[in-house]
Amino acid sequence: xxxxxxxxxxxxxxxxxxxxxxxxxWNPKTSIWKARGYKAATGLGTAGKVVGKGAVTAGKAAGRxxxxxxxxxxxxxxxxxxxxxxxxxxxGGGSEGEFSPGSVWFFIIISLTAHIFDYIFxxxxxxxxxxxxxxxAFFAFMLFQKALPNILRATLLITIGNLLMPTMxxxxxxxxxxxxxxVIIFLPMWPLYISLMAxxxxxxxxxxxxxxxxxxxxxxxxxxxxxxxxxxxxxINLGDSLKARKTFWDEVKxxxxxxxxxxxxxxxxxxxxxxxxxNYATAGYYQGQEExxxxxxxxxxxxxxxxxxxxxxxxxxTIWGTLKARNIGKNSMSVKVGCGLSDEWKVESDMYRxxxxxxxxxxxxxxxxxDLDCMFENGFPEWGTYDVNLNATxxxxxxxxxLTYWIDEDxxxxxxxxxxxxxxxxxxxxxxxSYFTSGPVMVGLGLGEQPMKVGQSSxxxxxxxxxxxxxxxxxxxxxKSIKILIPEELSLNVEACSDSVxxxxxxxxxxxxxxxxxxxxxxxxDNYITIRCKFNEVSNNALDPTSPITLRHIKAVVEYDYxxxxxxxxxxxxDVTKQDEEEATTTSNKEEIRxxxxxxxxxxxxxxxxxxxxxxxxxxxxxxCTKSNSYxxxxxx
Amino acid sequence: xxxxxxxxxxxxxQKYKMNNVKKCMFVCxxxxxxxxxxxxxxxxxxxxxxxxxxxxxxxxxxKSAPPDEVYEDEPFKIVSKVSNKGAYQIENGILxxxxxxxxxxxxxxxxxxxxxxxxxxxxNVWDDEEIITFDLRSKYLDKNSxxxxxxxxxxxxxxxxxxxxxxxxxxxxxFETRPKDTTCTVTDKTSSGQGAPVAVTRxxxxxxxxxxxxxxxxxxxxxxxxxxxxxxxxxxxxxSKGIGKDNFNVVNLYDVELGEFSLRxxxxxxxxxxxxxRDNEAKIRCSLERNTIKSTDPSYITSLKVHLQYxxxxxxxxxxxxxxDQSKG
Numbered sequence: 001x002x003x004x005x006x007x008x009x010x011x012x013x014x015x016x017x018x019x020x021x022x023x024x025x026w027n028p029k030t031s032i033w034k035a036r037g038y039k040a041a042t043g044l045g046t047a048g049k050v051v052g053k054g055a056v057t058a059g060k061a062a063g064r065x066x067x068x069x070x071x072x073x074x075x076x077x078x079x080x081x082x083x084x085x086x087x088x089x090x091x092g093g094g095s096e097g098e099f100s101p102g103s104v105w106f107f108i109i110i111s112l113t114a115h116i117f118d119y120i121f122x123x124x125x126x127x128x129x130x131x132x133x134x135x136x137a138f139f140a141f142m143l144f145q146k147a148l149p150n151i152l153r154a155t156l157l158i159t160i161g162n163l164l165m166p167t168m169x170x171x172x173x174x175x176x177x178x179x180x181x182x183v184i185i186f187l188p189m190w191p192l193y194i195s196l197m198a199x200x201x202x203x204x205x206x207x208x209x210x211x212x213x214x215x216x217x218x219x220x221x222x223x224x225x226x227x228x229x230x231x232x233x234x235x236i237n238l239g240d241s242l243k244a245r246k247t248f249w250d251e252v253k254x255x256x257x258x259x260x261x262x263x264x265x266x267x268x269x270x271x272x273x274x275x276x277x278x279n280y281a282t283a284g285y286y287q288g289q290e291e292x293x294x295x296x297x298x299x300x301x302x303x304x305x306x307x308x309x310x311x312x313x314x315x316x317x318t319i320w321g322t323l324k325a326r327n328i329g330k331n332s333m334s335v336k337v338g339c340g341l342s343d344e345w346k347v348e349s350d351m352y353r354x355x356x357x358x359x360x361x362x363x364x365x366x367x368x369x370x371d372l373d374c375m376f377e378n379g380f381p382e383w384g385t386y387d388v389n390l391n392a393t394x395x396x397x398x399x400x401x402x403l404t405y406w407i408d409e410d411x412x413x414x415x416x417x418x419x420x421x422x423x424x425x426x427x428x429x430x431x432x433x434s435y436f437t438s439g440p441v442m443v444g445l446g447l448g449e450q451p452m453k454v455g456q457s458s459x460x461x462x463x464x465x466x467x468x469x470x471x472x473x474x475x476x477x478x479x480k481s482i483k484i485l486i487p488e489e490l491s492l493n494v495e496a497c498s499d500s501v502x503x504x505x506x507x508x509x510x511x512x513x514x515x516x517x518x519x520x521x522x523x524x525x526d527n528y529i530t531i532r533c534k535f536n537e538v539s540n541n542a543l544d545p546t547s548p549i550t551l552r553h554i555k556a557v558v559e560y561d562y563x564x565x566x567x568x569x570x571x572x573x574x575d576v577t578k579q580d581e582e583e584a585t586t587t588s589n590k591e592e593i594r595x596x597x598x599x600x601x602x603x604x605x606x607x608x609x610x611x612x613x614x615x616x617x618x619x620x621x622x623x624x625c626t627k628s629n630s631y632x633x634x635x636x637x
Numbered sequence: 638x639x640x641x642x643x644x645x646x647x648x649x650x651q652k653y654k655m656n657n658v659k660k661c662m663f664v665c666x667x668x669x670x671x672x673x674x675x676x677x678x679x680x681x682x683x684x685x686x687x688x689x690x691x692x693x694x695x696x697x698x699x700k701s702a703p704p705d706e707v708y709e710d711e712p713f714k715i716v717s718k719v720s721n722k723g724a725y726q727i728e729n730g731i732l733x734x735x736x737x738x739x740x741x742x743x744x745x746x747x748x749x750x751x752x753x754x755x756x757x758x759x760x761n762v763w764d765d766e767e768i769i770t771f772d773l774r775s776k777y778l779d780k781n782s783x784x785x786x787x788x789x790x791x792x793x794x795x796x797x798x799x800x801x802x803x804x805x806x807x808x809x810x811x812f813e814t815r816p817k818d819t820t821c822t823v824t825d826k827t828s829s830g831q832g833a834p835v836a837v838t839r840x841x842x843x844x845x846x847x848x849x850x851x852x853x854x855x856x857x858x859x860x861x862x863x864x865x866x867x868x869x870x871x872x873x874x875x876x877s878k879g880i881g882k883d884n885f886n887v888v889n890l891y892d893v894e895l896g897e898f899s900l901r902x903x904x905x906x907x908x909x910x911x912x913x914x915r916d917n918e919a920k921i922r923c924s925l926e927r928n929t930i931k932s933t934d935p936s937y938i939t940s941l942k943v944h945l946q947y948x949x950x951x952x953x954x955x956x957x958x959x960x961x962d963q964s965k966g
Contacts, residue, residue, distance in 0.1 A: 293783045328781050328961060399779035403737065403788070411879025418886055419916070425865060425880075426790065427954040437781040487738075509738065543877035546733050546749040548792055548952070550877065553739035555779070 099201040103143045104194060108205075111136050111190035118162075119185045133162045136190055148197055158189045186216030284530050286466040288400055288434045288444030297438040298471075299335060299364065299394040300324045304566040306388075312575040313383055317376040319568055321390045325364035332365040335394040339374035342387035342567050354378055364394070383574040391565035393477055398558050400436040400443035400465075406543055406550040409455030422451050426549045440562045442470040445554055454538050461535055463492065465556055468528035474564035479522035482515035482531070485555040489542035496534035510555070687757040688800070691830040691861040692722035694754070695764075696732065696793050696953055703789065706958045707775045712744065715771040715955075717791060720764040721754035724832030728753050730795025731875040734771050735952075740787050740959055745772035749875065752795065757832065775959045785959045792952040794867070794875035798891070799945040801828060801837035805895070807852055808936045811844050820936045834862025835888060837943050850932050852895070853924045856943055858888060860917040864951030874950035886914040889946040893923045896939035904929065912945075 114132050117123045124132060137159045144151050165184055192209065199206035304321035311317050319339060327333060337357050356375045364370065374390055407422060415422050423430045434445040444466040452461050465484065469475050484501075486492060488509045494501045500516035515531055522529070544550040695718075702716035715734065721727055733749040754765040778785055806821035823842050830836035839857040844850050860866050867874050868884030890900070890910050898904035900923070907923040 291782060291784060297781060328783065331780065397781060399781055401739070401779070401785075408877055408879045410881060414880050414882035414885045417882060420865075426792075426952045428788070428790075435785075437779065438783070439781065540877070544735070545877045546875070547735040547790070547877065548733075548874055548879040548950075549735060549790065551735055551737045551788060551790070553737060555739070557779075 099144070099147045099198045101202045104198045104202045104205065107139060107143055107194055108191045110139070111194070112188055115188035115191065119181070119188075130163060133159050140190065140194070144194070144197075147201075154193060158193060161189055186213075284464070284532075285528065286434065286444035286446035286464040286530065288436045288442050288466070290442070290470065291435050291437050293438045295326055297326045297328065298396060298440045298562075299333060299392055299564060300326065301390060301392055301473075301564055301566045304390045304568050306568050306570050308570075310571045310573050311379060312573055313379065313381060314575070315379040315572075317379050317388065317570060318373065319388060319390055319570075320371065320373045321566060323364070323370045323372055323392055325366065325368040327364075327366055331397075332363045333394045333396060334361070335364050335370075335392050336361045337372050337374070337390070337392045339376070339388065339390045341376075341380075342389045380572045383572045386570050386572060387567045388570055389565045389567045391563050393561055393563040395480070395559070395561050396439055396441070398436050398439045398441045398443045398560075400434060400445050400556040400558070402434040402445035402447070402554045403432045404447060404552050404554055405432070405451035406454050406538075406552060407451045407548070408540065408543060409453035409457065411548065412451065412453045422549075428549070440469065440471045440474055440564065441476055441558065441560060442466070442468045443556055443558050444468075445556055447554075451549065452538075454540055454542055460493075460537060462532055463535065463554065464530055464532045466528055466530045467525065467558060467560075469525065469562075471564065473566055474562060476525040477523070477561040477563045479517045479525070480559040480561065481557075482517060482559075483557040484513040484515070484533075485510035485557075486513065486535075487511075487542075487552040487554070489552075490538055491536045493534045493536045498530070498532040501531075501533060687724045687759065687762060688832045689830060690832060691834050691836055692724070692832055693797070693834040693862045693864065693949065693951070694727060694730065694752075694793055694795055695720045695722050696791050696951070698791075698955060702770075703773075703955060703957045706960055708960050709775055709777045709962045712772065712774045715773065715789065715791075717769045717771070718766055719752055719754065719769060719793065720766040721756055722764050723756055723797065723834070724758070725756040725798045725800075726754070727756070727795045727797065730754075730793060731872055732769055733792050733794075733875045735790030735792065736773065737787050740776050740778075740785055741789075742774045742776060743771065744774050745770070747771075752793070778959060778961050783961045786956050787959055789955045789957065790952055791955070792875055792950065793864075794872050794948065794950045796869055797833055797835070797947060797949045799831050799833040799835050799837065799943075799947075801831045801943045801945075803828070803837075803840050803941045803943075804938055805840070805842055805852070805854070805941045806936065806938055807850075807896075807930060808844055809850050809930060809932050809934045810936055811846065811850055811932065821938045830861060834860060834864060834949060835866060835945055835947055836861050837945070840941060840943075846927075846932060848932055849928045850930050851925055851927055852930075853922060854893075854895075854941060856893075856921050856923060858912060858914070858919045858921070858945065860886075860914055862949065862951070864949050866914055866917075867948030867950050869946040869948050871948050874948070880950070884948075886917075887947070888912040888914060888919065890921060890943075891946045892942075892944040894940070894942040894944075895923075895925060898925060898929065 114136060118129060118132070137155045140158075141151055141155050148154065195205045195209045199209070300323070302322045302324060304319060307318040307320070323335065323337070325333060325335075337360055339355050339357060354377045356377055358373045359370065362370065372390060372392075376388070380386055405422070405426070405428060412422055415425055421430065422428075430450075432450060434443075436443040444464075446464045446466075448459075448461050453459070463484070463486075465482070467476065467479065467482075483504065484492070485507065488506065488511055491511055492501065492513050494503065494513065499519075499521075501513050502516065504512035504514045506512065513533075542550070697718050697720075699716040699718060702714045704713055707713050717732065719732060730752040731749060732752050734743070736743065736748075748771065750769050752767055752769070754767060755761060757764070775787075803826040805826070806823050808821065808823050810817070823844065825842070826840045828836065828838060830838075836859055837856055838859045838861075841855040841857075842852060844852050865874075865880070866886050866888060867880065868887040869889045871881075871884045873884065874880050888911075890907055890912055893900040893905050893907055895905060900907055904926055905923050906926065907921050909921060912919045912921055
C-alpha cells in the first residue's frame with residue numbers, strides 16, 4: 001500500500017511518498033507540514049491497514065481526500081486526527097528499532113499526565129486507575145511494538161506495578177511508605193521507561209530525564225528537611241495522603257459489600273416499584289414535584305466520622321458529625337439526636353448499645369449549625385466490621401399544592417368531541433404538577449382527571465394524597481397531622497375516604513379537613529402511604545362566572561417527625577492482652593456461667609457475658625436483650 | 638486684431654458659461670430623479686394590503702406588567718394591549734382575566750372588560766388599539782415556600798367576519814359548440830387569507846348545463862388563526878358556560894355574491910349554510926339557480942364574493958413568579 005500525499009503549503013518536489021511499513025524520520029524543517037495534512041493522511045492510511053483491507057482503501061481515500069482539501073482543511077484535519085493517528089503511524093509503519101519522536105512525546109505527555117493525576121492529585125478511584133493503566137498499556141504496545149521487541153513484558157510489568165503500588169503503600173515500616181510514595185511520585189514508570197529506551201533516538205529526552213530527576217531530588221530533600229510538610233510548595237502531609245488513599249483491595253471489598261447489599265435488596269426494590277407503578281396506574285400513588293429552591297430545606301447531617309477507624313474490643317467508640325438546619329424565617333425545629341448500631345444482629349445484648357450523645361435535644365432555626373458527638377460507652381464485644389449511625393429526629397412541615405382546572409362539563413364535551421384538548425384550548429399544561437415545599441418528605445396531591453368537569457352528570461372526582469420520604473438516608477418517624485384545604489365551593493365526602501377524616505372548619509376561602517393520624521400506619525413509614533377521599537357533588541355555581549375555565553388550588557399541610565441518619569463503618573480489632581486475661585479466668589467464668597444458666601419456672605436463663613451474671617435482668621427477644629446493663633437474659637422455654 | 642482677440646475671449650467665456658449651465662442642469666436632473674425615486678418608494682411603502690393574511694385580535698401584555706416576579710403581598714398590574722390587526726370591526730367583544738384565587742387577589746373592580754375596535758380600512762391602515770389594566774395583589778405564600786409560579790389567563794371573545802373576493806370566469810361555451818372563446822378560462826383560485834383568522838383558501842369552479850348553464854363553486858374555508866371559532870353572536874366562551882356543543886367551530890355563511898346574483902336574494906343555493914369546521918377546515922358548495930345564464934351568451938369574467946360571520950375566542954396564559962418575602966434578603 002502506498003499513500004502519496006501533497007499539501008498546498010509545500011512545493012510538490014518536497015513531498016515524500018511514504019511506503020507502508022516505513023517510519024517517517026523526524027525533521028524539524030518539515031515539522032509543520034508533518035503536523036498537518038501529512039500526519040492526518042498517513043495516520044488515516046495506517047489506521048486503514050490495521051482495520052483491514054477494506055479499511056485500507058478507506059484510509060487511502062481519506063488520504064486522497066485530505067490531499068484535495070487544501071491547506072486549510074488539511075491543517076484542521078491534521079491537527080485533530082493527525083496528532084493521534086499520526087502518532088500511531090509507528091505501530092504499523094515504524095521500522096524495527098526506530099522511534100517516531102511524535103509518538104514518544106505524545107506517549108510521555110499522556111502517561112505523565114495520568115501519573116500526576118493519580119499520585120499527586122489522588123484523582124483516580126481504583127477502578128479508574130485500572131482503566132487508565134490498561135489504556136496506557138494498550139497505547140504503548142500499539143505505538144512501540146516494532147521499536148521495542150520486549151514491549152509486551154515491559155507493558156505487563158509496568159501495568160501490574162502501577163496497579164499494585166497503592167496496595168503496597170499500605171504496608172509500612174516506620175516512614176517507609178512515605179518514602180515509597182515519594183519515589184513513585186518522582187519516578188513515573190511509563191515516562192521514565194520510554195524516555196530511557198528512546199534517549200538515543202529522540203532529541204532532548206535524555207536531558208529532560210536528568211532535569212526531572214534533579215528536580216525530584218530537590219523536592220524530596222526539601223520535604224524531609226522541612227519536617228515533611230512542604231511538598232510542591234504546599235502543605236501536604238504524605239502520611240495523611242497515604243491514609244486517604246484507598247487500596248484496590250479496599251475498593252474491591254467495598255464493591256463486593258455494596259453489590260451484596262444491592263442484590264439482596266433487589267426483590268424488595270422490584271416489589272416496591274411494582275406496587276408504586278401499579279398504584280400510580282390505578283391512581284394509588286400521587287406524585288409531587290419538589291419546589292425549586294436555591295438551598296434545600298430541612299436538617300442535614302454532614303461529615304459523620306468516627307474518631308478512629310479501628311478500635312479494640314469493648315473500647316469506647318466515638319463518632320461525630322455536624323447538623324445543619326435550613327429553614328425559611330424563624331420557624332424553629334426541635335431536634336433529638338441519637339446514635340446506634342445499624343446492623344443490630346451482630347450484637348445480642350443491650351449493654352453494647354449504651355450511648356452518650358451531646359447535645360441530645362435542642363431547638364434549631366434558620367441557618368443554625370450544631371456539632372454532635374456520640375459515644376458507645378462500652379464499645380463492641382466482638383472484633384469485626386460494624387456499621388454505626390448518627391441520627392437526628394426533627395419536627396418539620398411540608399406544604400403541598402395542586403392547581404386544578406374546573407370547566408363546565410358541556411363545554412368540555414363540546415371541545416373533546418371536536419378532537420381538541422381542553423388544556424390546549426386554554427393554553428394550560430395538560431397535567432398540572434403537584435408541588436411541595438422543599439424538605440425531607442414528598443407530599444403528592446392528585447385528582448383523577450384534569451380538568452375537573454362540573455355539571456349535573458359529571459363523575460365525582462377523587463382526591464389523593466401520598467406521603468413518602470424524599471431523602472434516601474432517612475424516614476418518616478411519625479406523622480403528627482395532615483391538614484387538607486379544599487376550595488370553599490367544594491367539600492369532601494368524609495364517609496368516602498380511605499382513612500378517618502374529619503371536618504376542621506373554614507380558613508380563607510378553603511374548607512379544612514384533618515386526617516386522623518393516631519394510627520400505627522402513620523409511624524415509621526418505610527415505603528409510602530396514600531389517603532384518598534371522594535368529593536361531594538359539585539354544582540355549576542362552583543365555576544367562576546366570568547371565566548371559561550376556573551383555576552383553583554387544593555392544598556395540604558403535613559406535620560411530622562423525620563429521622564435522618566448517616567452511617568459510618570468502624571473496625572473492631574482483637575485485643576490480644578485481653579485474650580490472655582480471658583484465658584486465665586476461663587475457669588471461674590465458666591463457673592459463673594453455670595450459675596447463671598438454669599431454668600426457673602418457664603424461663604431459661606443464659607449468660608450473655610463472661611462477666612458476673614445478674615439473673616433475669618433482661619428479656620431475650622429475637623436474639624437481643626431488651627434491657628441494658630444486663631448480662632443474663634431469659635428466654636421462654 | 639484686438640477685436641478678434643476679444644471675440645475669441647467672449648466666445649470662450651460663453652462656452653465656459655454654457656458648460657457650467659449644462660453641469661447645473663445635469664445636477665438638477667439627477668436631484669429630480671432621486672426625489673422622484675424617493676416619492677415612488679414612499680408610495681410603495683404606504684401601500685398596505687389590508688385584506689391579506691390571517692390577522693386577528695392580538696392580546697399582548699406590556700413589559701413588566703405583569704412583572705416576571707413579585708414578592709408576597711405586593712400590588713402589581715396587568716396592562717394589556719388589545720390591537721385589532723385584522724380588516725374587520727369588533728363590537729362589544731370581551732376580554733376576561735382568569736387568575737389563581739389562592740395566590741392572587743383582584744383589587745380592580747372588574748375582571749371582564751368590553752372591547753370595541755375598528756378594523757383596518759383604506760383610510761385607516763393602522764391597528765386600532767386599546768389599553769386595558771387590571772389591578773392585582775399577590776397573597777402570602779405557604780410557610781417554607783420560596784416561590785410559586787402562578788398562571789394568569791386572558792381570554793378574548795368577539796365577533797368577526799371574512800369577505801373574500803375572487804374573479805371567476807363564466808364560460809358559457811361548455812360544449813365548445815362555438816369557436817373557442819379567449820375571453821377567459823375556468824381555473825381554480827387560491828388565497829392565503831383575507832385579513833381575518835378564518836380564510837377562504839380555495840375556490841374550485843365547474844360549470845354544467847344545457848340551454849342554460851349552471852356554475853358551481855366549491856369554496857374551501859380554514860381557520861388559520863391561533864384561536865377557536867364560535868357561533869356568531871355568542872359570548873359564552875368568555876363565561877363559565879364556556880364553549881357549547883352547538884356553537885363550537887361554527888361559521889355562518891352570511892352571503893355569496895356572483896356578479897349581480899346573491900345568496901341572500903335567492904339566486905344562489907349553498908350547502909351547508911351553517912358551516913361546521915372539522916380539523917379547522919370545511920367546504921361549501923354553491924350553485925347558481927337554473928335558467929339564469931344562457932349557453933348562447935358570451936363568456937365573461939365576474940366576481941365571486943364570499944361573506945362569512947363567526948365568533949372567535951382565544952386564551953393566552955402568562956406565568957409569573959411570586960417570591961417569598963424572606964428571600965428579599
